[in-house]
Ligand SMILES: Nc1ncnc2c1ncn2[C@@H]1O[C@H](COP(=O)(O)OP(=O)(O)OP(=O)(O)O)[C@@H](O)[C@H]1O
C-alpha cells in the first residue's frame with residue numbers, strides 16, 4: 001500500500017530568498033496520528049501549505065496516497081482536509097453556510113445529515129445559524145475543523161489546532177481527533193506543546209530551520225525518554241553495592257553517598273517498593289531522595305539547540 | 309469537471325449579492341434612473357433629436373453600458389479580493405478545483421448579476437423614455453459579452469489589487485471616464501475632428517456604439533468593428549487570467 005503521504009527531497013525557497021524547507025523526506029502512514037513539533041518559523045506551516053496546494057514547492061515532490069500533488073492535484077486534494085493555523089473565516093456567513101460551502105467546493109453532493117453530525121460532534125449545532133463573527137475564537141477554531149471535515153477527508157491536517165484554546169476545549173478536540181483516527185483518518189498535527197504530541201501522536205517528527213531532525217515512534221521515544229532516576233542520599237557512605245540488591249542494577253556515586261536507581265515509568269511495575277523494602281532489609285538507610293526525568297521537552301530543546 | 313464546486317462558488321457569490329441587495333442592485337438602478345430623469349425628461353426635451361432618436365432614448369444604451377462595466381468590475385473584483393484579504397482563499401487554493409472552475413464560479417456569478425442589472429435598468433428606462441430595440445439578439449449578445457468580459461477584467465483586478473483603494477481607483481479613474489468620453493451622452497459626430505480621432509482609441513466607444521446600434525441602428529463605428537473589439541478585449545482578459553493561474557501570480561507564494 002502507498003503511504004498516505006510521501007514527501008521526497010522537498011525544498012522551498014520563498015521569493016524573498018529565504019530557504020524555508022531543506023530537502024525534506026518523510027513518509028506518513030495511513031491511519032496514524034503524526035505530530036510535527038518545532039519552534040516558531042521552523043517550516044511547519046510551509047510544509048503543510050505545500051502539501052495542500054497553497055504554496056508552490058521549489059523542488060522535490062509530494063504524493064498523497066500515490067497521487068502527485070501537482071500533476072494529479074484533484075485526486076490528491078480531494079482526500080485532504082486542512083485546518084489552517086490562522087483563524088480565517090467568512091465573518092458574514094453562518095456556520096451552516098460556510099461548512100456546506102466547503103463540502104461543495106470539494107466536489108461532494110450536499111448531505112445535511114452528515115454536516116449535522118459534524119457540527120454536533122464539535123458542539124456547534126446550536127450555533128449553526130449564527131454568523132461567524134459572533135462566535136468566540138475557540139468556536140471559530142471549531143468551525144474551521146468542521147469545514148475541514150465537511151467533505152469526509154481521509155487525511156486531516158491540523159496546523160496548531162489548540163493554539164489559544166482553553167484546557168477543556170483542548171481535551172474535547174483531542175477526543176474528536178481520536179475518534180476520527182478510529183474511523184481510519186490519517187492525522188497530521190503541528191504543535192508547540194509537547195504534551196499534545198505525547199498525548200495524541202503515534203509518531204513524532206521534529207522540524208527545525210526547515211530540516212526534519214528526528215522522526216520516531218512515540219512509544220519508542222517515550223521508552224527512551226520515559227526513564228526516571230531515583231537518587232537516594234545515604235546516611236552512611238557505602239564502598240560497594242550490597243549483593244542482595246544486585247538485581248536492581250543500581251549505581252553508586254563516586255563518594256559512596258548516593259545510590260541511583262533507573263526505572264521505566266512506562267512499565268507496569270517500577271520496582272520502587274521492592275527496592276525500598278530490600279534496602280531496609282540490607283540495613284541501608286537513607287536521609288533523602290529525589291527523582292529526575294528527561295522529558296520530551298528536554299530532548300526537544302536539546303535537539304533544536306544542537307541543530308542550531 | 310468539479311460540477312459541485314462551480315455550483316457552490318456560483319451560488320455563494322449570488323447569495324452575497326442577495327445579501328447586499330441594496331448596494332449591488334438597488335443603488336445602481338436608482339442612480340441610473342436619475343440620469344433618465346435629468347437628461348431624459350428634464351434637459352433632454354430641450355436637446356435636439358440625434359438621427360431621429362430623442363435624446364433621452366439615445367443615452368439609454370450608453371448608461372446601461374456604464375452600469376454594466378462598473379458593476380461587473382466591482383462585483384468580480386470584490387468577489388475574489390475579499391477572500392484574499394481575509395485569508396479564506398486558502399480553501400479555494402486547497403480545493404480540488406481547476407482554474408476554469410474557479411473562473412466559471414466567480415466570473416459567471418458576477419456576469420449574471422450584471423446581466424440582471426442590465427435588464428432592470430432597461431426596464432426602468434422604459435418608464436421614463438420611449439424605447440425601441442431593433443435587434444434584440446444583437447442587444448443580448450453585446451449585453452452578455454460585455455458583462456462576461458468586464459467581470460473577467462474585474463477578476464483580474466481583484467487578484468492584482470493589494471488594497472481596497474486600488475479596487476476603487478480603477479473603476480473610478482479609468483472606466484467611468486472612458487465610458488463618459490466613449491459616447492454615452494453624445495454621438496462622436498458632434499465632436500471636432502481631432503477629438504473624434506482621439507475617441508477612436510477609447511475601447512469603450514466600440515462597445516457603446518455596437519450596443520446602441522442594436523437599439524436604434526445608429527452607430528459611430530461599423531458593427532463588425534464593435535464586435536471585433538469586444539471579442540479582442542475578451543481574449544486579452546482570458547490570456548491574462550491564464551497567465552495569472554499558470555504562475556500563481558499574487559495567489560500563491
Ligand atoms: N510568504 C513568505 N515569504 C517569505 N518568507 C516566508 C513566507 N512565509 C513564511 N516565511 C518564512 O518561512 C519560515 C517558516 O515559516 P512557517 O510559517 O512555515 O513556520 P512555522 O513552523 O509554521 O512557525 P509557527 O510555529 O510560528 O507557525 C519563517 O522564517 C517565515 O518567516
Ligand SMILES: [Mg+2]
Nearest residue numbers: 044045046085
Ligand atoms: Mg505555522
